[in-house]
Amino acid sequence: MASVRLDQLRKVYPNGHVAVEEASFEIASGELMVLVGPSGCGKTTLLRMIAGLEPISAGTLSIDGRVVNEVAPKERDVAMVFQNYALYPHMTVAENLGFGLRLRGAARDEVARRVREVARTLELEDRLDARPAALSGGQRQRVALGRALVRDPKVFLLDEPLSNLDARLRVAMRVEIARLHQRLGATMVYVTHDQIEAMTLGQRIVVFDRGRIQQIDTPMNLYRRPANLFVAGFLGSPAMNFLRGTLRRDGGWRLETPHGALALGEPPAAPAAWAGREVVVGVRPEDLEPAPAAEAVLAARVEVVEPVGNEVFLNLRFDGRPLVARLPPRTLPAPGDTLPLRFAAERLHFFDAASGGRIG
Numbered sequence: 034m035a036s037v038r039l040d041q042l043r044k045v046y047p048n049g050h051v052a053v054e055e056a057s058f059e060i061a062s063g064e065l066m067v068l069v070g071p072s073g074c075g076k077t078t079l080l081r082m083i084a085g086l087e088p089i090s091a092g093t094l095s096i097d098g099r100v101v102n103e104v105a106p107k108e109r110d111v112a113m114v115f116q117n118y119a120l121y122p123h124m125t126v127a128e129n130l131g132f133g134l135r136l137r138g139a140a141r142d143e144v145a146r147r148v149r150e151v152a153r154t155l156e157l158e159d160r161l162d163a164r165p166a167a168l169s170g171g172q173r174q175r176v177a178l179g180r181a182l183v184r185d186p187k188v189f190l191l192d193e194p195l196s197n198l199d200a201r202l203r204v205a206m207r208v209e210i211a212r213l214h215q216r217l218g219a220t221m222v223y224v225t226h227d228q229i230e231a232m233t234l235g236q237r238i239v240v241f242d243r244g245r246i247q248q249i250d251t252p253m254n255l256y257r258r259p260a261n262l263f264v265a266g267f268l269g270s271p272a273m274n275f276l277r278g279t280l281r282r283d284g285g286w287r288l289e290t291p292h293g294a295l296a297l298g299e300p301p302a303a304p305a306a307w308a309g310r311e312v313v314v315g316v317r318p319e320d321l322e323p324a325p326a327a328e329a330v331l332a333a334r335v336e337v338v339e340p341v342g343n344e345v346f347l348n349l350r351f352d353g354r355p356l357v358a359r360l361p362p363r364t365l366p367a368p369g370d371t372l373p374l375r376f377a378a379e380r381l382h383f384f385d386a387a388s389g390g391r392i393g
């Protein structure tokens with residue numbers, strides 16, 4: 034297995050569009066790194082540069098310490114699994130799995146041995162003679178993974194490999210990929226726009242937006258300490274609530290909004306120097322909790338109640354703005370109710386309203 038290092042990697046398309054701005058990070062040998070971001074943010078472009086399918090405009094790309102900017106895709110020893118993994122319909126599963134190896138001139142016995150090994154790993158042994166049309170969606174996806182696996186590459190690149198599957202299968206395949214990664218100890222770069230997939234699969238995550246890296250960290254660190262408003266709003270479902278206003282200090286901290294003041298208590302994240310400045314305060318839906326009226330910080334009107342079984346999402350309105358709370362399903366308020374809520378000061382996030390950067 035191999036490490037992958039990006040040094041100020043940049044991509045400008047011939048039409049002048051800057052798809053990736055100076056991306057620098059290293060994927061350790063054996064690491065599963067996820068690149069996540071909204072549609073069009075440049076994550077596929079970045080993956081294709083690693084694969085050698087897209088010329089690099091500037092910067093350096095190294096695999097295992099060797100600069101590969103000018104190295105042809107098939108000399109890089111990477112394998113890519115695409116979102117639209119077209120299997121050859123006229124070939125059996127075994128032939129589909131072995132095709133890449135045969136193309137590279139591997140001996141018949143060797144191809145057969147590798148195909149058997151990979152089929153065992155992916156539990157496809159009893160489907161080796163089937164054609165793709167006879168497979169389930171999950172089996173097809175496993176064959177697509179298997180085609181990358183047979184080559185035993187240094188690095189696996191996966192571009193939204195689960196996005197064509199239905200929700201249930203996606204969850205099952207997500208676990209299979211995590212298991213596969215643990216078993217193989219392979220270096221993997223996994224691109225997705227799905228934050229749940231990113232959070233559950235990634236050992237580390239690169240959050241991307243508009244061609245720029247926003248933050249790189251472990252899933253829980255990203256969730257607990259998002260570096261800016263984009264990361265804070267992108268990771269977490271339902272998304273973090275944002276309240277904008279001016280910070281004031283008199284006794285405790287207050288957030289002054291056009292609709293009135295909100296008592297914030299003594300949040301450890303609020304630095305004294307920020308009194309009088311415009312901020313955005315972030316509260317995760319699970320950090321808003323119903324409280325007796327005397328202890329409440331705000332009272333919000335319930336608009337829509339979404340019970341999802343083990344919890345309830347409450348869509349609320351407070352001072353004309355939408356808020357979401359996430360509660361255990363014990364109490365089910367009704368639409369139209371007014372609900373007193375509080376939050377723990379130490380769970381609040383603070384951002385500079387001008388730059389969006391995290392404070393504290």
Ligand code: ATP
Nearest residue numbers: 046048050052071072073074075076077078079226
């Ligand atoms: P998605 O999840 O929708 O695939 P993405 O994050 O993978 O999005 P990319 O496919 O990397 O995004 O595209 C990044 C940006 O570059 C987009 O704005 C896209 O329109 C643009 N782009 C992609 N390919 C080209 C090209 N060949 N020429 C010009 N612009 C391109």
